[in-house]
Amino acid sequence: MHKANAAGKEFVGIAALNNVSHSVTAFANVHFREPVGNEGGGFDFNFTIEDSKGNTITNETFIDETGKVRIDPEYSPVDGERLSRTIGMFVGASADNAKEAVLGSININPTTGTIAMGMMRIGFSPRTIAYMLSMPSAQRAMKMSQVYGIRFERALGLVYNEITENTDSEKASRILQESTIRESDMLDVIKGRTTDDDLDLAVLTFLLNISDYCKAISDINSLTSLNSTKNAVGPTVYDTIEMEYKIKQFLQETEDSLFDTDIL
Numbered sequence: 001m002h003k004a005n006a007a008g009k010e011f012v013g014i015a016a017l018n019n020v021s022h023s024v025t026a027f028a029n030v031h032f033r034e035p036v037g038n039e040g041g042g043f044d045f046n047f048t049i050e051d052s053k054g055n056t057i058t059n060e061t062f063i064d065e066t067g068k069v070r071i072d073p074e075y076s077p078v079d080g081e082r083l084s085r086t087i088g089m090f091v092g093a094s095a096d097n098a099k100e101a102v103l104g105s106i107n108i109n110p111t112t113g114t115i116a117m118g119m120m121r122i123g124f125s126p127r128t129i130a131y132m133l134s135m136p137s138a139q140r141a142m143k144m145s146q147v148y149g150i151r152f153e154r155a156l157g158l159v160y161n162e163i164t165e166n167t168d169s170e171k172a173s174r175i176l177q178e179s180t181i182r183e184s185d186m187l188d189v190i191k192g193r194t195t196d197d198d199l200d201l202a203v204l205t206f207l208l209n210i211s212d213y214c215k216a217i218s219d220i221n222s223l224t225s226l227n228s229t230k231n232a233v234g235p236t237v238y239d240t241i242e243m244e245y246k247i248k249q250f251l252q253e254t255e256d257s258l259f260d261t262d263i264l
Contacts, residue, residue, distance in 0.1 A: 118214025
């Protein structure tokens, strides 16, 4: 119980910070910059996911009218759920983790928090995220991260290198693009009803690819510091304009920023 309580206490801060960050950046129309060499916009890798509701989720699912992937939309482009409600549920679940260890059972915890919260803020459903983080290779990476004190994202790369060391490199490079990641198939693997090395590698490759985007989202959590205390009682027009300007300046500080915003 002590471990569950400690994990919940740590993750409640992660979830709450992401919830506040989401509320700050949601109105700013922040997008990922169009990847080099990907004229269609979106992520710089392709994938196909089928969820338990029969929805097919691809790169194009997250591309809005600007032709880019937006972070912190008000509603998920996958299931239509309000993102603030989804993230808020994890704040509550973290606070109650000692009594009912929900987070531990779905492997959304301080170790995997950067990827889990980043995917939620793009619009992936918690079910998809939980299934992916419960796959065998993701579990190996999580344990490696906890035992050796390294970032989960780095551990994913180490596990990927171990698996692909004796795998045809061309097959490994194509596996995500040519696979359909079905939630039903992941559940069969998680429950031990079957094994599927190709599916496991496809999920691992997806997590490794999405991790850079999730890390970038985590980095902009510092935007919450741009919110003034007086905004707690409702921002004035001046406050809003000032914050929009600060956000734009922040996102344009570095040339290699993954983000863009339509704020003028």
